[in-house]
Amino acid sequence: MVDLKVEIAPGVILKNPVLTASGTFGYGREYAPYFDISKLGAIITKGLSLQPKTGNPGVRITETACGMLNAIGLENIGVERFLADELPILRKLKAVVIVNIFGNNQSDYAALAAKLDGIAGITALEINISCPNVKAGGIQFGTDPQAAAKLVAAVRKETSLPLITKLSPNVSDIVAVAKAVEEAGSDSLSLINTLLGMAIDLDQKRPILGNVTGGLSGPAIKPVALRMVYQVAQAVSIPVIGIGGIVSARDALEFLLAGATAIEVGTASFINPQTASKIVEGIENYLDDQGCDRITDFIGSLEKNPI
Amino acid sequence: MYLFNTEIVCNQKLSPNIFRLRLKATKDFCREAAPGKFVMLGTDDSLFDPLLRRPFGICRWGEDWFEVVIKIVGKGSCQLSRLESGGAVAIHGPLGNGYPKDQLESVQKPLFLVAGGMGIASIASHIFSALDSKQSLAGTFLFYGAASYSELILRNELTAATAIGLHIHTITDDGSCGRQGLVTQLLATELQNQPQGRVFACGPEPMLKSVQNVLQKVGSEGYISLENRMACGFGVCLGCVQTVLSEDSKSGVETAKVCTQGPVFPAQEVVF
Numbered sequence: 393m394v395d396l397k398v399e400i401a402p403g404v405i406l407k408n409p410v411l412t413a414s415g416t417f418g419y420g421r422e423y424a425p426y427f428d429i430s431k432l433g434a435i436i437t438k439g440l441s442l443q444p445k446t447g448n449p450g451v452r453i454t455e456t457a458c459g460m461l462n463a464i465g466l467e468n469i470g471v472e473r474f475l476a477d478e479l480p481i482l483r484k485l486k487a488v489v490i491v492n493i494f495g496n497n498q499s500d501y502a503a504l505a506a507k508l509d510g511i512a513g514i515t516a517l518e519i520n521i522s523c524p525n526v527k528a529g530g531i532q533f534g535t536d537p538q539a540a541a542k543l544v545a546a547v548r549k550e551t552s553l554p555l556i557t558k559l560s561p562n563v564s565d566i567v568a569v570a571k572a573v574e575e576a577g578s579d580s581l582s583l584i585n586t587l588l589g590m591a592i593d594l595d596q597k598r599p600i601l602g603n604v605t606g607g608l609s610g611p612a613i614k615p616v617a618l619r620m621v622y623q624v625a626q627a628v629s630i631p632v633i634g635i636g637g638i639v640s641a642r643d644a645l646e647f648l649l650a651g652a653t654a655i656e657v658g659t660a661s662f663i664n665p666q667t668a669s670k671i672v673e674g675i676e677n678y679l680d681d682q683g684c685d686r687i688t689d690f691i692g693s694l695e696k697n698p699i
Numbered sequence: 700m701y702l703f704n705t706e707i708v709c710n711q712k713l714s715p716n717i718f719r720l721r722l723k724a725t726k727d728f729c730r731e732a733a734p735g736k737f738v739m740l741g742t743d744d745s746l747f748d749p750l751l752r753r754p755f756g757i758c759r760w761g762e763d764w765f766e767v768v769i770k771i772v773g774k775g776s777c778q779l780s781r782l783e784s785g786g787a788v789a790i791h792g793p794l795g796n797g798y799p800k801d802q803l804e805s806v807q808k809p810l811f812l813v814a815g816g817m818g819i820a821s822i823a824s825h826i827f828s829a830l831d832s833k834q835s836l837a838g839t840f841l842f843y844g845a846a847s848y849s850e851l852i853l854r855n856e857l858t859a860a861t862a863i864g865l866h867i868h869t870i871t872d873d874g875s876c877g878r879q880g881l882v883t884q885l886l887a888t889e890l891q892n893q894p895q896g897r898v899f900a901c902g903p904e905p906m907l908k909s910v911q912n913v914l915q916k917v918g919s920e921g922y923i924s925l926e927n928r929m930a931c932g933f934g935v936c937l938g939c940v941q942t943v944l945s946e947d948s949k950s951g952v953e954t955a956k957v958c959t960q961g962p963v964f965p966a967q968e969v970v971f
């Protein structure tokens with residue numbers, strides 16, 4: 393049987409490369425009735441801020457061709473309630489927990505990192521510098537390599553937890569941002585967050601989303617995500633985690649070929665809550681059929697010559 | 700709640716754009732079904748267009764089947780409405796809280812059921828449940844409004860429930876059947892006579908707002924079932940939230956997930 397273990401940051405070895413994308417897996421326990429969430433590589437929580445946040449008013453989701461737009465606005469229960477009410481449940485469920493964080497400014501991020509440092513049951517932090525739905529939600533950091541690097545360095549100072557920086561695709565040169573945050577001390581990178589989009593109700597002549605614009609996710613964005621993961625994986629020497637439109641084991645394996653060490657399942661978990669666990673099984677079966685002994689042999693093994 | 704793939708038993712056209720689908724279901728699923736609960740319904744998951752499953756009320760059920768009534772409003776409902784006997788569907792459900800059972804079944808006070816348009820699919824679930832389990836509906840009034848005669852659906856099945864005591868009043872926007880006007884006008888008149896009545900309503904948001912107003916004026920209690928847009932249906936996307944009153948929060952309001960904390964809420968708690 394193929395060895396699925398991957399190292400997503402120095403010293404952080406996961407039992408398999410399947411993680412869940414922030415904002416699509418609740419706080420984790422909501423999925424426990426559907427499968428054993430400890431079987432996943434790790435679960436990544438909904439983005440947490442220092443204070444609870446109520447999110448955006450109006451319509452928050454709308455479907456588009458092979459995808460969906462969301463403008464949730466980072467609604468979350470805040471870090472205190474997460475630590476008091478949710479983390480203990482996740483520990484009981486034996487889930488490997490990565491906490492996704494965001495703030496209004498650099499000191500919010502630093503304070504969150506300090507608060508979560510040394511807390512038992514947290515394996516790593518994912519820093520969201522890429523939410524397109526709120527002005528303060530990281531995007532001002534995620535689109536500028538220097539600002540991104542400064543933020544990561546500030547967070548780095550406050551915690552010994554491994555840091556994964558989550559990158560925005562809404563930039564002209566994602567490689568420049570990736571290199572800057574690697575330099576600043578990020579242990580790995582995850583990409584992509586949603587692509588900024590919009591939907592219009594023709595007959596009413598009005599934008600559909602309460603926030604007017606929203607983040608596009610789902611199969612529609614997979615080619616963009618794959619291209620960015622491919623480019624970034626070649627340019628940096630830290631692990632890259634691929635995200636964007638993954639709905640099947642075959643999708644996940646394509647990201648691994650392109651150089652991703654692990655992947656995150658997002659929107660697909662809304663359609664069928666068991667998707668992530670099915671992807672673990674599917675990856676295992678595929679690699680067993682290929683006679684592959686270690687998934688690490690498969691990662692980045694894309695042939696140079698196009699078909 | 701359960702996840703399973705199943706097939707269509709039959710599909711019946713109820714109006715030019717409204718269809719009733721009967722689906723095979725597991726016995727476990729049917730045991731959990733209750734008035735006001737819903738399912739997330741999808742077709743072939745490998746096509747991704749439509750991508751997400753769509754929420755529909757469980758309108759009627761038996762030992763190993765259930766029915767949904769679907770009005771075509773867009774891509775998802777259109778595709779589902781075209782399925783024929785044997786067609787494949789994916790189910791996630793029963794989901795949601797449903798109507799509070801003790802309130803529905805208490806025989807002390809009159810029960811006013813208010814349905815606007817497709818809200819009948821949810822409201823009728825209580826009527827059919829009573830009919831199929833041979834309970835009485837004495838003291839139960841149905842106020843049912845639709846745009847026009849052709850959109851007043853399930854008429855024969857609902858009329859069958861008059862035999863167990865149901866009183867039916869219909870009203871249409873254009874006067875093509877029953878009185879002309881809005882269903883909340885019927886409710887307002889009847890509640891003034893019997894303010895102790897409990898109200899259960901499902902329909903478009905403007906109707907539910909108006910039900911809220913009527914209840915407030917008369918000082919009666921009631922429940923409304925919301926149909927916010929949903930991506931997941933089980934509490935993880937935060938796409939469906941509704942502002943509700945809250946004693947715990949400083950601002951006096953908080954957001955509630957319609958899919959898991961609803962879709963049925965005490966009428967006075969919802970902030971539109």
Ligand SMILES: Cc1cc2nc3c(=O)[nH]c(=O)nc-3n(C[C@H](O)[C@H](O)[C@H](O)COP(=O)(O)OP(=O)(O)OC[C@H]3O[C@@H](n4cnc5c(N)ncnc54)[C@H](O)[C@@H]3O)c2cc1C
Nearest residue numbers: 753754755756768769770772773774775776820926927928
């Ligand atoms: C708990 C619940 C129970 C429901 N029960 C029923 C039912 O029994 N029968 C029935 O016909 N419909 C029901 N609905 C509404 C139904 O889910 C939507 O009509 C359907 O999802 C639209 O999908 P679509 O792909 O056809 O439309 P889309 O292409 O997604 O949208 C087309 C149009 O439909 C409107 N729309 C989209 N989602 C909703 C929604 N959730 N509610 C109202 N309008 C919407 C949009 O404004 C848009 O203009 C229910 C909704 C909920 C939340």
Ligand SMILES: Cc1cc2nc3c(=O)[nH]c(=O)nc-3n(C[C@H](O)[C@H](O)[C@H](O)COP(=O)(O)O)c2cc1C
Nearest residue numbers: 413414415439462520584585609610636637658659
């Ligand atoms: C409803 C919704 C909420 C999201 N919330 C967050 C969030 O809080 N923090 C974050 O970093 N990313 C968030 N994302 C982005 C996802 O984690 C992921 O990067 C994106 O959806 C692309 O992956 P997918 O195509 O597999 O969904 C959210 C996405 C969706 C659809």
Ligand code: FES
Nearest residue numbers: 932936937939958
């Ligand atoms: S529909 Fe996703 S949280 Fe309610």
